[in-house]
Amino acid sequence: MQKRQHFDTAAYLGVGKREEIHQYVNMASVGDVNDNAASDPIEAILVDHEISPSQARNLEKAVGCPVMDRTMVILEIFHRNARSPAARAQVEIARLGYMAPRLREMAKLAGPQGRQRSGVGGRGAGESHTELDRRKIRDRIAELQLDILAMEADRQIQRARRQERRSQAAVALVGYTNAGKSTLMRALTGSEVLVANKLFATLDTTVRALYPESVPRVLVSDTVGFIKNLPHGLVASFKSTLDEALDAALLLHVIDASDPGFERQLDVTVDVLAEIGAQDIPRMLIFNKIDHVGDAVAQAECAARLNAKYPACIVMSARRPDDVARLHQVIVNFFQQDLIEDELFLPWTAQQLRSDIYANCNVLAERADAQGAYFRVNGEAGMLQALRERLGLAT
Numbered sequence: 001m002q003k004r005q006h007f008d009t010a011a012y013l014g015v016g017k018r019e020e021i022h023q024y025v026n027m028a029s030v031g032d033v034n035d036n037a038a039s040d041p042i043e044a045i046l047v048d049h050e051i052s053p054s055q056a057r058n059l060e061k062a063v064g065c066p067v068m069d070r071t072m073v074i075l076e077i078f079h080r081n082a083r084s085p086a087a088r089a090q091v092e093i094a095r096l097g098y099m100a101p102r103l104r105e106m107a108k109l110a111g112p113q114g115r116q117r118s119g120v121g122g123r124g125a126g127e128s129h130t131e132l133d134r135r136k137i138r139d140r141i142a143e144l145q146l147d148i149l150a151m152e153a154d155r156q157i158q159r160a161r162r163q164e165r166r167s168q169a170a171v172a173l174v175g176y177t178n179a180g181k182s183t184l185m186r187a188l189t190g191s192e193v194l195v196a197n198k199l200f201a202t203l204d205t206t207v208r209a210l211y212p213e214s215v216p217r218v219l220v221s222d223t224v225g226f227i228k229n230l231p232h233g234l235v236a237s238f239k240s241t242l243d244e245a246l247d248a249a250l251l252l253h254v255i256d257a258s259d260p261g262f263e264r265q266l267d268v269t270v271d272v273l274a275e276i277g278a279q280d281i282p283r284m285l286i287f288n289k290i291d292h293v294g295d296a297v298a299q300a301e302c303a304a305r306l307n308a309k310y311p312a313c314i315v316m317s318a319r320r321p322d323d324v325a326r327l328h329q330v331i332v333n334f335f336q337q338d339l340i341e342d343e344l345f346l347p348w349t350a351q352q353l354r355s356d357i358y359a360n361c362n363v364l365a366e367r368a369d370a371q372g373a374y375f376r377v378n379g380e381a382g383m384l385q386a387l388r389e390r391l392g393l394a395t
């Protein structure tokens with residue numbers, strides 16, 4: 001521990017601390033005097049802050065092992081976890097964006113060699129290695145952005161199709177990384193979604209229907225986890241992943257109640273939601289992992305405290321089926337508030353649409369005459385309108 005007025009401009013940490021870490025690194029690799037066995041060697045020093053390339057290099061030299069700053073660590077995690085082409089492209093853009101300004105600094109550190117000219121390849125006259133690299137990076141970023149635009153177009157089509165098929169009954173699970181969103185998603189939809197006790201396990205949005213199915217049918221989407229001080233380049237590249245959240249009629253903000261830092265994590269999520277323009281979407285606070293908060297007494301106390309501080313919140317554990325069922329009911333209730341009662345007419349000539357009516361609405365009563373069947377239903381207004389149009393067209 002150390003208190004300093006400023007970070008050291010040359011190497012982030014002062015001389016004394018650098019030496020202390022150097023000894024620590026050494027000790028871990030060779031073992032100390034009393035303890036003849038060496039412990040696990042230290043592979044890297046992580047700095048929870050952004051540092052300049054020259055600071056990183058000087059610090060590495062002083063402590064004798066690689067140094068990674070916060071952005072680099074997050075990028076590395078994102079890189080290892082990105083699955084879909086869209087997420088991969090987004091991560092690569094972020095990585096290139098992180099590298100570009102650093103190349104210039106590295107060239108400065110490397111001295112005249114970094115700026116050496118050479119006439120080989122397609123390089124313009126007098127263009128340095130770094131300029132060439134930077135141009136390549138710019139081109140690559142432009143290329144990736146085009147790819148993403150194309151993928152985005154696909155996604156919009158898929159989204160439009162989903163909305164056309166169904167109403168707007170969509171909920172998105174949002175929240176800090178590791179809060180349990182994917183676990184809840186799986187519990188609520190009965191689907192297999194990647195759940196892992198690691199940060200940023202989910203990078204791609206997945207959409208599934210609430211199960212058991214309800215009327216209206218509710219789509220649930222899982223989203224990438226939020227984190228405080230997310231490097232700005234990353235916020236931009238992941239915005240499209242979070243777009244799905246913007247389509248939702250209801251946000252379930254999942255919080256790990258067993259994490260001592262949950263209040264800060266809650267604030268971070270609220271801030272990010274505001275940044276992406278989701279502040280007006282109705283939101284429910286879901287305090288998860290209550291089973292992980294000490295014994296039964298501690299759990300009850302914690303739940304009482306949360307209920308007092310956050311009225312209308314839900315305190316639960318994704319591992320308790322009863323809790324999941326309760327949340328399922330709360331979600332269904334939310335969407336059923338907006339249901340209206342109506343009558344639909346289905347001519348005998350269009351009986352193939354009968355199953356659509358049953359799939360989309362609660363049928364309260366049915367009667368028939370010479371022309372066709374009449375259904376007394378309750379359902380979501382927009383969906384009823386769409387259904388009526390289709391029934392009309394089928395006549």
Ligand SMILES: Nc1nc2c(ncn2[C@@H]2O[C@H](COP(=O)(O)OP(=O)(O)OP(=O)(O)O)[C@@H](O)[C@H]2O)c(=O)[nH]1
Nearest residue numbers: 177178179180181182183196197200201202225318
């Ligand atoms: N004890 C306990 N553990 C839980 C609960 N819900 C989730 N977990 C665990 O918490 C870890 C993270 O869960 P995930 O569902 O992957 O979390 P996430 O919010 O999707 O995380 P990211 O995708 O990284 O944003 C996993 O090890 C889960 O098994 C819960 O209610 N109780």
Ligand SMILES: [Mg+2]
Nearest residue numbers: 181182201202
């Ligand atoms: Mg997840």
